[in-house]
Amino acid sequence: MQALDAVTTLIKIVEAAEQDLMKPKHHAGGIMMVSLLETIELLSAKLCILQAFLEEELNIEYETIMRQYCDLEDEVVRIYDEYEIRSKLGPIYSKANKCEHLLVTLRVIVRKIEEVEELMLKIKKETDLDPDDEVWDTYQSALEPENEVIVGFHTEIETIVNRLCYLHFMRSVFTILRNSNIHKFRKYVENPVLKLQVIPLVGEGGIGKTTLAKRVYGHSTTIASFHIRAWVVLTQFPNLKEILIGLLRCISPITSEIYTLDHAQIAEQLCTSLMGKKYLIFLDDIWTTAAWDAMKGHFPENFNGSRILVTTRFKEVSEYLSTNPYQVKYQSVENLWELLSRKVFRQSRVQPVDNGDMRSKLRIANRIVYRCSGLPLGVVVIAGLLAATKESLQIWRDVEESLDGVENENRISKILSLSYNYLPPHLKPCFHYFGVFPEDNVIPVKRLINLWVAERFLMPHKNMSLEEVAESYLHDLINRNLVRINELSIDGKVKSCNIHDRVHEVCVREAINGNTLCITNDNHAPKASHWLSCQTSHWPITQASYVNCRPDEIHSILWFGKDVYRSKCRLVYPCLKLLRVLDLSFVKWSRGMPGEITYLVHLRYLSLSTIGSLYELQFLKLKNLLTLIVTSWMEKCPLQLPCDILGLPQLRHLHVDKRCSQYLPCLVKKDLQTLYWLKVANSDEKPNFRMVPNLMELGIYIEGQLAPSHLGSLVYLHLLEKLKLSTKP
Numbered sequence: 001m002q003a004l005d006a007v008t009t010l011i012k013i014v015e016a017a018e019q020d021l022m023k024p025k026h027h028a029g030g031i032m033m034v035s036l037l038e039t040i041e042l043l044s045a046k047l048c049i050l051q052a053f054l055e056e057e058l059n060i061e062y063e064t065i066m067r068q069y070c071d072l073e074d075e076v077v078r079i080y081d082e083y084e085i086r087s088k089l090g091p092i093y094s095k096a097n098k099c100e101h102l103l104v105t106l107r108v109i110v111r112k113i114e115e116v117e118e119l120m121l122k123i124k125k126e127t128d129l130d131p132d133d134e135v136w137d138t139y140q141s142a143l144e145p146e147n148e149v150i151v152g153f154h155t156e157i158e159t160i161v162n163r164l165c166y167l168h169f170m171r172s173v174f175t176i177l178r179n180s181n182i183h184k185f186r187k188y189v190e191n192p193v194l195k196l197q198v199i200p201l202v203g204e205g206g207i208g209k210t211t212l213a214k215r216v217y218g219h220s221t222t223i224a225s226f227h228i229r230a231w232v233v234l235t236q237f238p239n240l241k242e243i244l245i246g247l248l249r250c251i252s253p254i255t256s257e258i259y260t261l262d263h264a265q266i267a268e269q270l271c272t273s274l275m276g277k278k279y280l281i282f283l284d285d286i287w288t289t290a291a292w293d294a295m296k297g298h299f300p301e302n303f304n305g306s307r308i309l310v311t312t313r314f315k316e317v318s319e320y321l322s323t324n325p326y327q328v329k330y331q332s333v334e335n336l337w338e339l340l341s342r343k344v345f346r347q348s349r350v351q352p353v354d355n356g357d358m359r360s361k362l363r364i365a366n367r368i369v370y371r372c373s374g375l376p377l378g379v380v381v382i383a384g385l386l387a388a389t390k391e392s393l394q395i396w397r398d399v400e401e402s403l404d405g406v407e408n409e410n411r412i413s414k415i416l417s418l419s420y421n422y423l424p425p426h427l428k429p430c431f432h433y434f435g436v437f438p439e440d441n442v443i444p445v446k447r448l449i450n451l452w453v454a455e456r457f458l459m460p461h462k463n464m465s466l467e468e469v470a471e472s473y474l475h476d477l478i479n480r481n482l483v484r485i486n487e488l489s490i491d492g493k494v495k496s497c498n499i500h501d502r503v504h505e506v507c508v509r510e511a512i513n514g515n516t517l518c519i520t521n522d523n524h525a526p527k528a529s530h531w532l533s534c535q536t537s538h539w540p541i542t543q544a545s546y547v548n549c550r551p552d553e554i555h556s557i558l559w560f561g562k563d564v565y566r567s568k569c570r571l572v573y574p575c576l577k578l579l580r581v582l583d584l585s586f587v588k589w590s591r592g593m594p595g596e597i598t599y600l601v602h603l604r605y606l607s608l609s610t611i612g613s614l615y616e617l618q619f620l621k622l623k624n625l626l627t628l629i630v631t632s633w634m635e636k637c638p639l640q641l642p643c644d645i646l647g648l649p650q651l652r653h654l655h656v657d658k659r660c661s662q663y664l665p666c667l668v669k670k671d672l673q674t675l676y677w678l679k680v681a682n683s684d685e686k687p688n689f690r691m692v693p694n695l696m697e698l699g700i701y702i703e704g705q706l707a708p709s710h711l712g713s714l715v716y717l718h719l720l721e722k723l724k725l726s727t728k729p
Contacts, residue, residue, distance in 0.1 A: 152335030152376075153212050160216045160326060164199060164280070164307050165225035194303045200286075200310040202318035203328035205502045206377030206412045209311040210284055212328060216309065217282050226306075228279040233440040236287050237521070240294050242562055244270050247281065256633050259562070259588070267298045275300050282309045285440065285501065289320045330374025337369050339376065343383035343481070344390075357393055364396045371403040371411070377500060378415045384481030385419045395422065416506045419482060428510075429457045430473050431482065434499050435507035435517050436533045438560050442486050445474065445494050446674075450627045450653055454581050454605035455556065467652075467673065491721070528553040528575075535560045541571065549575040556581035565590060572596040581605040588633045593617060606630075611637035619645050629655040646672070658726060661701040664691050677701040677726070682710065689713040699724040 201209045216222060217231060230250035232243050244266045248254055251273045258266065281299060286292055292310075299308060312318050318325035331339075341347055344365065365386065372378035382399065389395040399418055406414045423431060430452055437443055449470040452458060458469045474494065477483040482503055489495040499507070511517035511531070518529035521536045528549040534540055534557065541557065554575055564587045571594045579600050589610035597606075598621040606622065607629040614630070622628075625648050632639040641660040645651075646669065653674040656662065661679030664687050672692045676699035680687055683704070689695070695717050702725065714720070 152331045152339075153208065153215060156212055156329065157215045157219065160199070160201070160212070161219050161221050163326075164216065164309065165221050194305055196299060196301050196306050196308065198308045198310055198321045200312055200318035200321045200325040201328050202312055202315055202325050204375070205313050206375045206500070207328050207330065208376045209313070209328050211376070213282060213284065213309055213311050217280070222280065225278075226280040227277040228274060229282070230279070231282040231284065233284045234286055234291060235439050238287075238291050238294075239562055241266060243283075243295065244298065248273065255635060257635060260634070270298055271300055274302075274306075276302060277306075278302065278304045279306045280309065281307075284311050286310055286312045286317055286321075287314065289317055292317070292321055331376055331379075332374070333370055336372060336374070336376065336379045337366065340365060340369055340379050340383045340386075343380065344387045360393060361396055364400050368400055368403060371400075371406070372415070373408045373411050375412060377502065378412050380481045381419050381503075382415050384479060385422055388476075388480050389422065412502055413506075416503060419480065420506055420510060423480075426457075426459055427473060427476060429455070430470075431477060432507055432511040432514070432516060433457070433531075434483070434504065435511045435519075436531050436556075436558055438533075438535055439501050439504050440498065441560075442496050442498050444496050445471075448497070449474070451581060451583075451605060453652075454626055456580075465673075530555045532557045533560065534558065537561050537564060539564065539566065543573045543575075546573065546575040551575055551577050554579060556583075558583040559586050562586060564588065572599050576600065578602050583607045585609050585629060585631070598622060609633045611639060613640040615640055615642055617642075620647055623649055626650055627653040629653075630657075630660070631655070632657050646675075658699075658701045664688060667691070668693070670694055673697070675699065676724070679703065680706065680711065682706050686710055687713065690716050693717070694719055696720060697722040699726065702727045704728070 201213055203209050217229065223229070228251055230247040232246035232250075234243065241263050244263070245254065245258055248258070248266065248270050251270075261269075279299075279302075283295070299306075310318075310321055312321075315325075368382055368386075369379060372382065385399065386396060402418055403411070403414060420428075420431070433448075433452065433455070434443075449467055452470045452473070453466045458466050458473070460466070461469050464472070471493075474483065474497070478485060478494070478497070483497050483499055485494050486496040486498050487494075508517065508519065512519075512529075516530045517533065518527050518531070519533045519535060520526040520540045526532065526540045526545045528546060530553065532541075532554060538561075546554070551574055555578070557576075557579065558581065566587055566589050577600065580602055582597075582600065582603055583605065585607040587609065589608065590612070591610075592612045592614050593608055593610055595617060598618045601621060602624055603622050604624050605627045606625060607627075609631050611632050611634050619625075619628070619642065628645065628648070628651065630639065630641060638659045639657050641656055643663055645654060645656070646662050646665040650671060651669070652671050654662070654672070655674070655676045658677045661677040662675070663679060663684075668690070669692050671694070673694060674697045675692065675695060676697070678687070678698065678700050680700050681703040686709070690713060693716065696719050698717070698720060700711070700723070714723075
């Protein structure tokens with residue numbers, strides 16, 4: 001309680017100081033006064049964060065923190081009293097000298113508070129640790145935040161945040177200046193620092209630009225500084241409409257119907273959302289100046305300190321965007337050694353050891369770090385490989401020798417190739433499959449796992465379901481630092497993931513070299529391969545495209561093109577008759593689907609987005625189907641589906657619209673794990689959930705009022721992890 005009281009008192013003192021400094025007697029402080037107010041607000045923000053932390057942790061005794069806070073409180077009171085004394089002395093001290101003295105002292109206080117923050121987090125981590133837990137098990141380490149590279153970035157984060165948020169603290173100053181008629185307000189409105197500015201972070205691939213930008217974007221000062229923050233990842237060939245929709249999605253909820261609008265309408269919505277607001281836009285990974293030229297006109301000039309944060313690996317692009325780009329620095333050997341030590345040896349500093357093999361590994365690891373040329377991505381990936389091969393000193397030696405003499409510009413490519421070459425055979429197809437997805441794509445894990453199951457990548461395990469085997473494969477790739485966690489679900493599982501664009505290059509290259517993958521876009525014509533990744537706005541699936549293709553060559557078609565609208569057309573050709581995966585969820589079908597699709601009897605995964613009636617589509621012919629996803633792309637046009645889909649004999653996962661809700665099957669379906677949505681009405685018989693005993697996820701769409709006992713058999717779903725309930729409006 002004493003630590004909390006000390007912080008609360010400090011906040012009151014700082015707020016009093018801020019109010020006093022905003023009085024007319026201090027108006028002549030100029031830029032120094034602006035810096036002083038900025039530092040005071042930063043100090044206030046940090047104190048509020050620590051206050052909230054302490055309120056949550058009252059059961060923990062922070063004796064060391066308490067002592068430090070008492071010192072801090074005395075220090076703040078002292079310098080504030082001193083400032084008051086100097087103010088009363090009048091002409092003896094210049095206004096600038098008094099401001100400068102207080103500014104320097106307060107910045108020291110801020111640094112001390114940051115040290116206290118680190119101490120609090122350390123104590124909390126130690127307090128929360130259960131000595132009986134196996135902290136460093138494979139699964140846990142896969143989910144740790146340290147999979148994000150942050151070592152050595154703390155100073156850069158603060159530098160960029162200060163540059164980004166400088167004007168957050170000036171609004172009150174400008175109000176004072178305007179009201180007291182010291183200067184014309186127009187002069188300040190036209191001040192360059194108030195104008196919309198672009199801040200590019202530039203550096204080679206793997207240096208940590210995105211990681212640094214993410215930390216800046218999510219920094220507490222940044223969050224407090226802007227009314228609106230929006231973030232979108234670009235690709236080498238960006239789709240402007242998708243970029244605008246991605247930014248809008250960050251600002252306010254959107255529906256699928258936004259895709260029916262043209263580019264100008266979406267741009268107008270975005271501009272309206274940003275007008276008059278202080279906003280931060282983060283554009284991750286710009287490749288060309290043309291991409292910026294296409295976007296820049298959609299960000300309004302509000303003269304309020306709005307900012308656009310950009311990452312790029314190209315110096316000429318950064319200099320085109322700004323006269324003062326920020327060059328992301330290479331990491332020191334010391335920082336990279338700490339990073340590798342955390343990931344391989346599970347400690348930031350490895351203590352001397354007597355074990356001969358361990359000493360050899362430490363020497364090898366030290367030399368490997370030196371050869372990574374300051375690139376965090378290289379260290380992270382190589383650390384994943386070393387951690388996975390801890391038992392083999394020979395592999396460590398081979399890795400060291402492989403990096404010897406490699407030129408700096410080829411270092412990352414060599415490291416990634418090494419990590420790929422040492423992948424176990426059962427993981428290589430799963431790794432290749434990430435190349436099917438577009439670069440920088442955020443991949444829902446459940447979708448990825450269901451695709452892996454459909455593609456038959458997994459080796460059965462007697463005590464695990466196929467989905468659990470797939471999850472273990474994914475965790476292995478995460479532990480090897482080839483796959484990154486994007487988001488965790490509320491129960492701590494990986495909800496979505498992605499891969500670095502340099503890693504994506506390896507996936508694509510290896511899959512194409514093995515004649516497994518073909519990516520069709522506006523620059524590449526289709527050719528026969530096991531997996532067709534369609535990333536174009538043009539429909540490439542025609543008989544003419546694959547006239548000479550053998551029926552066993554094409555296993556999967558996944559569509560990632562946007563704004564593709566199709567009416568009924570012929571989809572089934574001889575070359576597709578052994579198709580396993582057909583994912584057309586991004587294609588907007590306007591009149592159901594071709595009936596011939598039910599001839600694809602080998603399909604194991606089918607995803608469609610359409611409107612209209614599918615009553616005539618005989619889904620029950622698809623007896624090998626494991627995953628079925630059928631949704632409407634327009635809310636105003638409901639989808640009509642037969643209600644017997646759960647009769648599919650091998651079905652494991654079903655997703656349909658609420659208005660297409662299904663009824664429980666008459667026979668027991670032990671394989672069914674996911675069911676969205678199940679229709680339940682008071683007029684119907686009580687659902688018997690014994691028919692689907694292994695359900696893990698269930699969505700129930702309720703029509704009318706239900707008796708309390710109507711859903712009583714839910715108690716038999718012992719494996720249920722997620723339950724959603726929705727009622728008919």
